[in-house]
Amino acid sequence: MSLLNRLAAFYVEAKGNKWFRYFAIFCRIGVAMAFIPSGMVKVMGERFTALPSNHPLGHYFDALHLTGYYYTFIGAGQLITAALLLIPRTAVLGALMAFPIMLNISVLVYATRFEGTRIVTLILLANAYLLCWYFDRLRYILPFKTADLGLPAYKTSSNKFPFAFFGLVIAAIAAVIIGNAYLYDIRPGNSAEECTNGCPGNSDPEACQQFCDCIYNQGKPLDTCLKEYENAPRQKK
Known part of the structure; x- marks a missing residue:
């Protein structure tokens, strides 16, 4: 089959x-x-x-x-x-x-x-x-052959x-x-407070704070703020 x-x-x-x-x-x-x-x-x-x-x-x-x-x-x-x-x-x-x-x-x-x-x-x-x-x-409007599958009539009979x-x-x-x-390492959140509240758990809290400031205070586009975040000098641990 x-x-x-x-x-x-x-x-x-x-x-x-x-x-x-x-x-x-x-x-x-x-x-x-x-x-x-x-x-x-x-x-x-x-x-x-x-x-x-x-x-x-x-x-x-x-x-x-x-x-x-x-x-x-x-x-x-x-x-x-x-x-x-x-x-x-x-x-x-x-x-x-x-x-x-x-x-x-x-x-x-x-x-x-x-x-x-x-x-x-x-x-x-x-x-x-x-x-x-x-x-x-x-199935009849799909761009490939499906109408010839010969689906039999089904009955609502199974309770399994x-x-x-x-x-x-x-x-x-x-x-x-x-x-x-885990999809993104940083998000803007739904508010400035929500964005900055996530900074303590970020790999670079200072860069995260700058990202939030870039979004909510400076009003720059997301792509610009992300580039600034990615290019920010990382803190040495």
């Missing part, structure tokens, strides 16, 4: 298992709930975050807030996506709309070293699971708890949380 056929057999088995279905519902609600607050704020015309203007991501949100009805348009799109996810018959369309939005947000928060990278990554993974869950409905799958889910969550803790 080829790998593709094995994956198809596993997919059919998963679609007939109530625990996989419950997890899909959980992911739908979770992704939708992530869009509703941010969408409401934008539709109401309020600033999305309390991040200071000198924060790398704060710069972005300030500029976005000043785009007028484009800002409202983004919020409306997020609310529509959330509504589609919450309605079972339109959930597949909601998952399709949500994925590029979440992918864009994920790249943005990693590029700016935002502290919320963990939760954003988990939401993106939940969205990816939904796309896999709706593979039987999406998939320990291996949920073990992988827990491992993925742990990998995201732990991996993000």
Whole structure:
């Protein structure tokens, strides 16, 4: 049996298992709930975050807030996506709309070293699971041959708890949380106080303080402050 056929057999088995279905519902609600607050704020015309203007991501949100009805348009799109996810018959369309939005947000928060990278990554993974869950409905638009897999009709008949799958889910969550803790040697934090509070544990506290001052007091771009941090003379231990 080829790998593709094995994956198809596993997919059919998963679609007939109530625990996989419950997890899909959980992911739908979770992704939708992530869009509703941010969408409401934008539709109401309020600033999305309390991040200071000198924060790398704060710069972005300030500029976005000043785009007028484009800002409202983004919020409306997020609310529509959330509504589609919450309605079972339109959930597949909601998952399709949500994925590029979440992918864009994920790249943005990693590029700016935002502290919320963990939760954003988990939401993106939940969205990816939904796309896999709706593979039987999406396979016809994929740019490779999947329609001839001959997926048989599946029935919701299995109550067996998939320990291996949920073990992988827990491992993925742990990998995201732990991996993000070691991904960067320095982050700007969400405020000047949060940034400087992390300096005592930094390999070079003085360079860290200068980095925080560069971001929050001088208002320089993140890349500039990172270069200054990397080129700062290190303290001898």
